[in-house]
Amino acid sequence: MIKILIVDDHALVRAGFRMILDAQDDMSVAGEAADGREALHRTRELLPDVVLMDLHMPQADGITATGAITGELPAVRVLALSTFDLDEYVVDALRAGASGFLPKDISPEELVEGIRVVHRGEAAVAPRLLTRLIGTFVQVARPRRRTTPEQLAGLTDREREVLTLIARGQSNTEICQTLGMAGSTVKNHVTSLFAKTGVRDRAQAVIIAYEAGLIIPGDC
Template sequence: MIKVLLVDDHVLVRAGLRMLLETAPGLTTVGEAADGLDAVRQSHALRPDVVLMDLHLPGMDGVAATERIATELPDTKVLALSTFDLEEHVVAALRAGASGFLPKDASPEELIEGIRIVHRGEATVAPRLLLSLIGTFVRPSRPRAVVVPAALSGLTERERQVLELIARGLSNRQIADEIGLSLSTVKNRVSDTFAKLGVRDRVQAVIIAYEVGLVTPGDQNP
């Protein structure tokens, strides 16, 4: 079971998250905290696998709490949440040591999958934020630009299409709707694409798509 600590200063939000997670196979909620300092204390006491961390908290905010947890409890992963998906919040959370960032309006499926991804030791950022974030903080690399097109040439036409849609910020569900495939088939195509590119997650895949010019910041989905 993946043990999750919920951190949010709103009781109703915590209650809703607890109900959602308790219905998901393989997940269990081990505690709740309403502020950053209590989140750090409970992380030490409960040793959760994943902390679901609201960034806007009274007293010690979520970014500071994330930094404490990431430094003091390296085996505990933090998945940051925020109502505001501005780039500075994403960057602050990731720099503080969060393994991922999702907006609070993410779907239940995205949230549950995000918890599982960070528990595996991988990184996750909401698809719609990826391209904007990378377009701001990543620059095309000439050495990579020589190597990566060869890797892209190993993709099928459908896999290239899937990579482009990922890089435009679409979730697996949106990709399935866009190209008329089942969600399970899209998940398999995404896995195959990642394997051929030699990447672990969507963040790395989007970096490649950006670096080789498959997409540009202006291509991001609204």
């Protein structure tokens, strides 16, 4: 079972999400929180697998809570929710450690699948949408941590090439075709560059590629 914590300042929204998620055979809502401060407390208490995190809350916001949760409890995955498809706060949430984001007007099926995706350790953002989002905001949003050349210094030329292709929105399968490599080889390169740069998933990998200047907005 995937244990889920729902964080939203609207009780009606939390109730709606709970109804959808508790109806799934592989999911269980472990608890709820109304703001970021309560979210951290409840995460420590319940140790959910996935935190469904609203970014816009009037008191303690979801970005700060995301950073606190992923910093203290890295095994917990955070799926950010935003009112808008392209929201600069989403980039801040990804920098803070969120494993992806979904707009709040998605279908129940998309919500359920997004939770399953982040629970598997993947980023719940479509590659093309991710590059469009970050290409729009990463140069103007205030970063919490800028990528330094040292973070990329340990990468091999091939790993830099793979990172650049990830930032251009390519899946592992597409990278295989572009570079003429076996799927297992690409996967090994991705795993290695994640470990060397300290990123958790493709979402954060795209951010550091932009911030390190490997790719610029529109170069996709």
